[in-house]
Each structure stands twice: as structure tokens, then as C-alpha cells.
Amino acid sequence: MTLDTGMENELTRAEISAMRRSYGETGLDSLAEDPFAAFSTWLTEAHENPIIVEANAMVLSTQDHKGLLSSRTVLLKDLSEDGFTFFTNYSSRKSKAMHSQPHVTLLFPWYAMERQVIINGRAEQISRSESEEYFATRPWNSQIGAWASRQSDPLESRSELEDRWKAAAQKWPEGSTVPTPPHWGGYRVFPDAIEFWQGRYSRLHDRLRYERANVNENGVTAGTNEIKWEITRLYP
Ligand SMILES: Cc1cc2nc3c(=O)[nH]c(=O)nc-3n(C[C@H](O)[C@H](O)[C@H](O)COP(=O)(O)O)c2cc1C
Numbered sequence: 438m439t440l441d442t443g444m445e446n447e448l449t450r451a452e453i454s455a456m457r458r459s460y461g462e463t464g465l466d467s468l469a470e471d472p473f474a475a476f477s478t479w480l481t482e483a484h485e486n487p488i489i490v491e492a493n494a495m496v497l498s499t500q501d502h503k504g505l506l507s508s509r510t511v512l513l514k515d516l517s518e519d520g521f522t523f524f525t526n527y528s529s530r531k532s533k534a535m536h537s538q539p540h541v542t543l544l545f546p547w548y549a550m551e552r553q554v555i556i557n558g559r560a561e562q563i564s565r566s567e568s569e570e571y572f573a574t575r576p577w578n579s580q581i582g583a584w585a586s587r588q589s590d591p592l593e594s595r596s597e598l599e600d601r602w603k604a605a606a607q608k609w610p611e612g613s614t615v616p617t618p619p620h621w622g623g624y625r626v627f628p629d630a631i632e633f634w635q636g637r638y639s640r641l642h643d644r645l646r647y648e649r650a651n652v653n654e655n656g657v658t659a660g661t662n663e664i665k666w667e668i669t670r671l672y673p
Contacts, residue, residue, distance in 0.1 A: 460551045460636030465643040472631040472647035472666055473518055476554060479547070479633070480516070488549040496544040497523070499534035499560075507534065514571060518664075520627040521556060522563060524571060526588035527620045535560045535624065543626055551636030558628040568622030572615075580615040581605045632671075642673035 469475040483492035493513040500506050509531060515522035521543060525532060535541060543556040572580065585602035592598055609615040629652060635643040650665040 458551070458636075460638060460640075460642065463635065464637060465633055465635050465645050468633060468645060470666070470668070472628070472633075473516070475633060475647075476631060477516065479552060479554060480513075480545075483545075483547045483550060483552070486550060489547055492547070494545075495521075495523075496542075496546065497531060498542040498544070499531050500538045500540070501530075501534040502537040507531070514623070515625075520558065520625040522623050522625045524568070524621070524623045526583070526586060527562070527622055528590075529588040531589075532624075541626055553634040555632045555634070556626065556628045557630045558626040560624045560626045563623040563625050565617075565622065569617045571623065572617040572621065577611050577615065581609065583621045584609075584615070584618050637673075640673065644671040644673055645669070646671055 469478065480492060483489045486492070491512070494510050495513055496508050497511050498506060498508040507530060511523040511525060511531075513521055514524055539559045539561065541558060541560045543558070545552075545554040547553065572583070575583075581602055584605040585598060628649070630646060630648045632644060632646040637643055646669045647666045648669065650667045652664070
């Protein structure tokens with residue numbers, strides 16, 4: 438039986454149900470004790486792997502003031518011991534959600550490497566100067582695009598968006614300095630937990646969860662400033 442979309446070579450439901458891969462032999466035993474170092478190694482390996490498209494793409498999940506969840510892809514643009522940074526429109530649906538509920542999840546789906554990383558943390562707006570510094574490195578047409586988009590608002594027609602782009606392009610022609618829109622900037626997600634998943638044979642996958650040991654529920658490090666991580670192995 439098919440879902441009858443009219444497509445040729447369409448997968449049957451039985452074929453979809455039979456889709457599975459046999460996962461590999463390599464485990465997580467050699468992962469670094471510092472989760473940022475471990476993540477950095479995996480990001481580098483994903484970036485160097487020709488099968489992985491946009492290794493820095495991650496699924497950001499948020500919860501709005503009504504408790505409704507939403508997910509979307511954003512691009513990781515900076516990584517440091519302070520957290521995971523991405524850029525977006527501060528008036529977007531995700532930004533409104535993070536404003537009322539800063540706890541978010543980031544998920545890196547590196548399926549081709551039988552790997553997944555899930556990060557739980559708190560999102561905070563980065564400073565204006567950091568956003569401006571990154572905005573200045575963006576290609577001109579992306580800079581103009583940031584001015585043109587009222588991200589997540591209803592749009593009457595595509596031509597309205599293109600007209601807004603042209604108006605911004607006229608105001609700041611190519612080669613001129615495009616200012617950072619006030620409604621655009623970065624968020625940094627400071628992790629409370631980072632979980633690494635590696636597919637293994639017979640569905641005996643490896644999972645290692647790194648959790649901040651000395652942090653209270655407001656994200657404040659207790660006692661010393663040094664962050665301690667507890668590593669727990671989880672059943673797959
Ligand atoms: C590969 C990929 C990368 C994306 N990167 C970003 C990004 O870095 N920032 C962003 O605001 N939206 C990005 N988007 C678009 C978002 O997924 C989303 O459509 C948009 O941010 C609006 O989300 P919202 O209405 O939930 O706020 C990306 C989409 C894809 C598929």
C-alpha cells in the first residue's frame with residue numbers, strides 16, 4: 438500500500454517500516470572528559486565528513502508562554518566555554534518564546550555518522566557589540582535580507598518581501614556599511630547538560646551524559662567558578 442501521492446518509485450509503508458541501519462563498532466570510550474572538547478572534536482569530524490551537509494546546523498526547541506513547544510534549525514556560529522551561539526531575528530517566534538522561557542534544547546543530528554548530540558541549557562541574548570561584530574562579517578545580501586525580513590510575521594506575498602529587500606538594498610548599496618538591524622542579533626546557550634549518542638551494533642548504542650555538577654536552577658555556578666561535569670552512561 439502507498440499513500441497515493443502520485444509519485445513514481447514511492448516507498449511503500451512496508452519499505453518505510455523496514456528502513457534500518459546496522460550501526461558501528463566505535464564507542465564513546467575515548468571521548469574527552471571536558472564536554473566542550475568532546476563536542477569540538479565531533480563538530481570537526483562532522484565538518485570534515487563529506488557526507489554531512491551543514492555540520493553546524495542544529496535543531497533549537499523552545500517553549501512559549503503557553504507551554505507550546507516549537508522546533509526549527511539554526512546555525513551554530515560560535516562555540517566557547519561560555520556556550521553555543523546562533524543568530525536570529527529578535528522579534529521571531531523563537532525569540533519571543535526564549536524571552537519568556539529561556540530553557541531550550543539544541544540537537545545536532547549527524548545521522549550519517551550515527552551520532553547525535555543533545556544540549557539542554559539557558560539561552561541569553563549576547564551583547565550588541567558581539568552581534569555587530571558578527572553581522573559585519575556576513576555577505577552583503579544576507580545583511581540586506583536581515584533588514585528585509587520580519588521573521589515569523591505573516592507575509593501577504595513574496596513580492597512584498599522582495600520589495601522590502603530592494604528598498605533596503607537602495608538605502609545601503611553594495612559596498613556601503615550596512616548597520617546591524619536593531620531587531621537582529623545572537624543568543625548564547627549555556628549548557629547544563631550535553632549528551633553524546635553513538636550508534637552501536639545490535640542497538641546497544643552508547644550514550645554519555647555530561648551534567649554540570651555545581652550549578653543551581655538559575656544557572657549560577659555554586660562555590661568555585663570552576664565548572665565541574667559529572668559523566669553518566671545511560672541505557673540506550
Ligand atoms: C539549514 C538551516 C539553517 C537555518 N539557520 C537559521 C539561523 O541561523 N537563524 C535563523 O533565524 N533561522 C535559521 N533558519 C530558519 C529557521 O529554521 C526558521 O524557519 C526561522 O528562524 C523562523 O523560526 P521561528 O518562526 O520558529 O522563530 C535555518 C533553516 C535551515 C533549514
